[in-house]
Amino acid sequence: ILNVEQSPQSLHVQEGDSTNFTCSFPSSNFYALHWYRWETAKSPEALFVMTLNGDEKKKGRISATLNTKEGYSYLYIKGSQPEDSATYLCAFMNRDDKIIFGKGTRLHILP
């Protein structure tokens, strides 16, 4: 059974602080890792698509790194803002074309 773990499950961060969270996935048979941002009452929206070991991607204050050898990816948010409050999902794709989502990290930004 493929397992994708995200930690922590929930996180409260003061506005202006930086934060990061983790996605762990099977290191064998790796194909791709996606990060999505999911706001309440909306649909998930893609942040990053990562395929190569050592990949680093950045979009504004949000960035992500990928380590396929040890099976983890970090998502970083610099200088958190209220609009960053959301659930952040990672999705692991293996060479059998299966996509497995983690349960997400729920981020709350405190004013």
Place this chain on the structure above:
Amino acid sequence: EAQVTQNPRYLITVTGKKLTVTCSQNMNHEYMSWYRQDPGLGLRQIYYSMNVEVTDKGDVPEGYKVSRKEKRNFPLILESPSPNQTSLYFCASSLGRTPLYNEQFFGPGTRLTVL
């Protein structure tokens, strides 16, 4: 506007009454997929399709059918819905045959309740 649409957005039905949730995308995407979201669980893949007339089972296909007769449409069919299929359903599409290099675009979701 480039988008994935789903209908209906909300549905309450009874056990055993066949239903179809439609999904359509206007971006000429090859890949389409259905997911369900349940409390405490991540998004779980039900079925996916890499092209017209090509469909494959995801993680939780039992009790569901799909078809891909045209590139833009990917309906989800519940032949005999049961209460354990009460869930929030998302359709998604992606440019390539697989989402290897391309993000998935999600529809607005369909909240289904089976009594």
